Amino acid sequence: MSQDYGVTPNDIFNSMKDRFRAEGAAGISSVFGYDITDAGRWKLTVKDGAMSIDKTDDLSGCDVKLITDSATYVGINIGKIDGMQALSAGKLKVEGDINTFALTSRFFVKFVAPGQDAAPEQELLVLKKVISVKQRFATGPVMGKFLKGLKVQKILAIKCPECGRLQSPPREACAICRVKNTDWVEIGPNGEMRMMEYCYYASPDPLTGETRETPYGAIGILLDGCRDEEVFWHLLRPDQLDQVKMGSVLNGKVTHGSRLRPVWADNRTGGISDIKYFEIDA
Secondary structure: HHHHHHHHHHHHHHHHHHHOOOOHHHEEEEEEEEEEEEOOEEEEEOOOOOOOEEEEOOOOOOOOOEOOOOHHHHHHOOOOHHHHHHHOOOOOEEEEHHHHHHHHHHHHHOOOOOOOOOOOOOOOOOOOOOOOOOOOOOOOOOOHHHHHHOOOOEEEEEEEOOOOOOOOOOOEEOOOOOOOEEEEEEEEHHHHHHHHEEEEOOOOOOOOOOOOOOOOEEEEEOOOOOOOOOOOEEEOOHHHOOOOOOOOEEOEEEEEEOOEEEEEOOOOOOHHHHHHEEEOOO
């Protein structure tokens, strides 16, 4: 099916050297394996801001490996298939830490099929209108306490009494143990960069009609006091998208990301926008 697109996996791998962004790979030292079941295997080595890509039958020694077929791999790279949907549908599999494999999106500029020009950016038309909804929604005592904490520049988490997981924003019951959570803990407010998604959707605010400038970074921050996957999701300062380094834990080896700190709004009202964004903690 990859031929239907006029592109093969080989075209994509052969273009990697020209599309490589050394600044996006700064501080990364990993080996990524690609097992394209009907087209072959490739090994991508990234170290000290440099890369090499080799076609090989031996994918031993890879830190993380992607397994899929030609049609799915090509479709993802040219924007015809959503990667997360392919993953959930079982058309794509990742052996190892999927967050580590997600780092590869930082290493390369977008693939453009041979003989084609990059698609021009579409003009965004905006109609600013305040939406009036004659309803009120209570946040409840747990989320309410979390939001009140933001007003006094505190980030609160709630702790599971059985597994010890810290959840922020908090929830009344642990999603894993299914027991009631009552133990509150203050975390952060500073932390370590763990992951980021480049977002190009303008994301209009349903209350004001305002749209967010794109691209923006939706980031997962491991706030001080948290561990493992207990990341806090927020936004990165817009002009620092390409300046941050993501951390990871791979085979027991910890790679530390950039240290971040929150930038608080001057007028805090008890909402998630009380934190404007996170920035590099120089």
